[in-house]
Structure formats: structure tokens, C-alpha cells
Amino acid sequence: MRVAEVSIEAIHHNVRRISEVTSGGQIIVVVKACGYGHGAVIAAEAAMSGGATMIATADLEEALQLRDAGVTAPLLCWLHGPRVDFAPAISASIEVGVSRLSHLEALAAAAKELGTTATLQFKVDTGLSRNGAAKEEWETLFARGAELEREGLVRVRGIFSHLANAGEEADHAQGEVFDEAVRMLREAGSEPEMIHLAASAATFSRPKLHYNTVRVGLAAYGLSPFVEKTSAQLGLVPAMTLRSEIVALRGVPAGTGVSYGFNHVCEVATTLALVPIGYADGMPRALNGNGAWVTIAGEPRPIVGRIGMDQFIVDVGPLAGRVELGEPVVLFGDPERGYPAIEVWSRLMRTINYEILVGIGPRVIRQAAE
Structure with a gap:
């Protein structure tokens, strides 16, 4: 997962x-x-x-x-x-x-x-x-x-x-x-x-x-290593793609509160997807409500509600009916492939990409890929 x-x-x-x-x-x-x-x-x-x-x-x-x-x-x-x-x-x-x-x-x-x-x-x-x-x-x-x-x-x-x-x-x-x-x-x-x-x-x-x-x-x-230059501008390719999958889907009406504290309330009827990564895995809890997003089915979708220790929620909105359980979710990767850059997280957290990388927890399986 x-x-x-x-x-x-x-x-x-x-x-x-x-x-x-x-x-x-x-x-x-x-x-x-x-x-x-x-x-x-x-x-x-x-x-x-x-x-x-x-x-x-x-x-x-x-x-x-x-x-x-x-x-x-x-x-x-x-x-x-x-x-x-x-x-x-x-x-x-x-x-x-x-x-x-x-x-x-x-x-x-x-x-x-x-x-x-x-x-x-x-x-x-x-x-x-x-x-x-x-x-x-x-x-x-x-x-x-x-x-x-x-x-x-x-x-x-x-x-x-x-x-x-x-x-x-x-x-x-x-x-x-x-x-x-x-x-x-x-x-x-x-x-x-x-x-x-x-x-x-x-x-x-x-x-x-x-x-x-x-x-x-x-x-x-x-x-x-520079705030003002991207990997692509330096001729580099990000090696890590942080992935998970959808483990639950829930259709909800307008007015539904999401996760702890209901600091996000759905403005319209939508579909929420549960993704099993949380702050225990290095996903900063403070990303919630800051505009962070993931890629599902090749499209950017927002993270909503407070991030938990083991899981977070995505509003899949117009993707409802096109995604199912097990659908891949990319948290960050190579932006040249359409994935969120890790710098999205580091900028929102007012830190550096180094800190995000080394904070990824031991439950996340490191897997070599060509």
C-alpha cells in the first residue's frame, strides 16, 4: 500500500x-x-x-x-x-x-x-x-x-x-x-x-x-538544491516516485465533514477516496488545507481533511465512476511525467526537499525499478 x-x-x-x-x-x-x-x-x-x-x-x-x-x-x-x-x-x-x-x-x-x-x-x-x-x-x-x-x-x-x-x-x-x-x-x-x-x-x-x-x-x-531552479533545468531526473492506492471510496452529499475536526466540509456532493499513507509515513500533517494534491488516473486531485497517522483523503470529484479500489495514487514524483513535484510539499511546509525525503517512514517499501 x-x-x-x-x-x-x-x-x-x-x-x-x-x-x-x-x-x-x-x-x-x-x-x-x-x-x-x-x-x-x-x-x-x-x-x-x-x-x-x-x-x-x-x-x-x-x-x-x-x-x-x-x-x-x-x-x-x-x-x-x-x-x-x-x-x-x-x-x-x-x-x-x-x-x-x-x-x-x-x-x-x-x-x-x-x-x-x-x-x-x-x-x-x-x-x-x-x-x-x-x-x-x-x-x-x-x-x-x-x-x-x-x-x-x-x-x-x-x-x-x-x-x-x-x-x-x-x-x-x-x-x-x-x-x-x-x-x-x-x-x-x-x-x-x-x-x-x-x-x-x-x-x-x-x-x-x-x-x-x-x-x-x-x-x-x-x-x-536551489529554490529558483528545477531538476529539469539542471538536467536531472527525480529518482523517487512515492505511490499508494485507493483502499476505499465513499460517495457523500454536500455538507459532509471530512476527517478529524471537520476542517474541510464538502461544498457539493462528491466522492472521497481513502489512501493509506499518513504522518507516520512521512506525510506532513500540516499539508492539510494548504493546496497539496496527488495524481490519480493522470489527473491532479486535492487532499482534503486532516491527514491521519496512517491515511489521508482525496476528493476525486469528476473521477467518480472512472476509478476503483486499487487505483494507483502518486503523491510525488517527476513533474515531467505529470506528477506532483516533491517541492510542492517542501514549499507548503516552508522547508527544503531534503527534509521531506529523509522523513519518509520505514513502513514505506523502497522498491528498485528500471
Whole structure:
């Protein structure tokens, strides 16, 4: 009754488009937060078969889950707690993003205990003021990394940072800081194979910040990181179609109240369709009464009445008699195919498309489709 259909071909197309934009540079596709709601395994396998260089997650637990599911792609993760055990990462050939000296030492100690070499990428803060080594820590951190490299305990494969997306001037200022970090890393004696600063937004707007690698999330799933530009304008194809079906139909007279609180009353006699997705599945309750709609039988129809935990109601109006139980309902998908764009929801909720995607609940089945 609840399916997030994920187009493998769309992800392939999007990775190819990113490669085109970056002139064939290396592409890291981020599949954190359940692959931005698409299913991490589906997303990872589709991205790699589409031409990605590497897969990334936020934390080690997500990366290990991919390994447990049989994903063999190169993996990177970078958000760690103070007591993290890096041994499982090393054993599973997962690259570790290192942003402080204590984590570097812990990684090297785990590698020594296992009798092997750990692979890492340094993460530096260039102005986002979030995760990443502060500028005053770089010299010590990079020098120690080079020393551990000479000892054979670690391999420094890359360096990266994250933009604040605070405007062109701010982005390029961060780029200058990042350039300094790359220079200092090289002077310390390490030569990074992967240098990445641009995420989805900068991939499509800041070509000078592409370096030799970009690290994308949203764009790989075919959605635009910009309010003022659509997916189609960027040459991307939304990969997810959120579907359900009609499980009940009810003809009602004018004056009928709909769902909790009767905040919608039918002005004329009509037919109401019950659809089994609700706020437990990531459908924001506040969409009610805001003009949100779905597609049924190829036509847009309004959501009416308060959205419940498990279900919502659509006024099918003139479609009465043409639809029956089991009729497909599309909540959002590719607008080029006539479906509601996910941005309909995000605009109504005054949020971003990212939040809608990752809020899709576990009852919704993620299903790969060509």
C-alpha cells in the first residue's frame, strides 16, 4: 500500500549528468540517512553501476550496514563519537574521515592492533563551523598523519571540507581556505588522491571549486538544491516516485465533514477516496488545507481533511465512476511525467526537499525499478 519506487535509470542518468558537469571528475555519492530516503543499498548500488567513484555515509554504523548488506563499493564515513572503535571500519575496508588528532591516533592504534594499514581522508573546517579540523590544528594533524603514513599504519587518501552555501563570495572565500589546507597537507608529506569541497549546490554553480572530486547527495537523486531552479533545468531526473492506492471510496452529499475536526466540509456532493499513507509515513500533517494534491488516473486531485497517522483523503470529484479500489495514487514524483513535484510539499511546509525525503517512514517499501 505504500511504495517509494526508486528509478535505477534516473540515478544512472544523474550520475552521468554530474560527470558531464564536472568534466569527468571523481564522484562520491552520499547515501546517508537511508540513501536520502531512497534506501541506502538501492542508492549505493545504482550510483556505483552508474559511474560513481565512491559511496559515503555520515557515520560508521551506516557504512557497516552497507557492508553487511553486501555492498562492496569504496566507502567513506566522517562523523564519529569520542569513543568510536575504528577496528570494524578497518576490517571492512571503510575509509575514515578524520577531523581531530584523537581520532587519528585511535585509527592508527586500531590499525596497529590489526596488523594492517587504515585509509583515511582528512576533513577540515573552512568556515561552516561544524565538523572538521580547525585551522590551528592542521599543522599538527597533517604532520602526524604523514608520520603515521611513513610507519605504514595509515594511508592519507584525501582531504575534504564542506561549504556553507552562504553565497558566491563566501563559497570562494572557503575555497581559498581549503586551498591552504591542501597546500599544508602536501607540505607535510602527504599527496591526496581525492580533493573535494563541492556538494550538490556547488557542483552546479561553482566550477572553480570542483577540484578533482565532488561529493553529491541530493543531485544524485535527481532533485535541485536551489529554490529558483528545477531538476529539469539542471538536467536531472527525480529518482523517487512515492505511490499508494485507493483502499476505499465513499460517495457523500454536500455538507459532509471530512476527517478529524471537520476542517474541510464538502461544498457539493462528491466522492472521497481513502489512501493509506499518513504522518507516520512521512506525510506532513500540516499539508492539510494548504493546496497539496496527488495524481490519480493522470489527473491532479486535492487532499482534503486532516491527514491521519496512517491515511489521508482525496476528493476525486469528476473521477467518480472512472476509478476503483486499487487505483494507483502518486503523491510525488517527476513533474515531467505529470506528477506532483516533491517541492510542492517542501514549499507548503516552508522547508527544503531534503527534509521531506529523509522523513519518509520505514513502513514505506523502497522498491528498485528500471
